[in-house]
Amino acid sequence: MIKTNFMDKYPIYSLEISKDETSFTNVRQIIEHLHKTIESHPVAQYLSTFDHYTHTQSMNGEIAESIKDAQNIIFCFGKAIPNTKILAVRPRSIGVCELENSFALEFLEAPKEDLTKVMEGWAKSIANK
Numbered sequence: 001m002i003k004t005n006f007m008d009k010y011p012i013y014s015l016e017i018s019k020d021e022t023s024f025t026n027v028r029q030i031i032e033h034l035h036k037t038i039e040s041h042p043v044a045q046y047l048s049t050f051d052h053y054t055h056t057q058s059m060n061g062e063i064a065e066s067i068k069d070a071q072n073i074i075f076c077f078g079k080a081i082p083n084t085k086i087l088a089v090r091p092r093s094i095g096v097c098e099l100e101n102s103f104a105l106e107f108l109e110a111p112k113e114d115l116t117k118v119m120e121g122w123a124k125s126i127a128n129k
Helices: 027-040 052-058 084-089 113-124
Strands: 002-006 010-018 045-050 069-076 092-098 102-108
Touching (some): 027 045, 027 092, 027 102, 052 069, 092 113, 102 113
Antiparallel strands (some): 002 010, 010 102, 069 092, 092 102
16 A cells, blocks of 8 residues: 555555456456445445546546546545534545556545554455455
8 A cells, every 4th residue: 555645735545456466357346345345334334436437438538548447435434523624524435446457446545544544454455365
């Protein structure tokens, strides 16, 4: 897992998993696995799946040639609203992209370090071989 500052301001965690490191063969299977994982968490709640690839394609938008599929699974850990600013960082999302020989998983750092670790574990669970 690699942490970078995307555009010099967004703390992003990234993991690229070779297709020979996983039993998953497409983004849909990974999203289904993450959905089940989110649903089994005591606080997290699954909200939706956003097909970013189809959305961008439908607008004749630019998609990097290396990207074969791109979807976001959207969920929330929130069990309190301590202030108005917390809404700016909720809900959470994990992006899953299929590349030629690998899958890339990306997510924005959570305000609580322990929740970032939970998402890191979920991403790493895709490398199941």
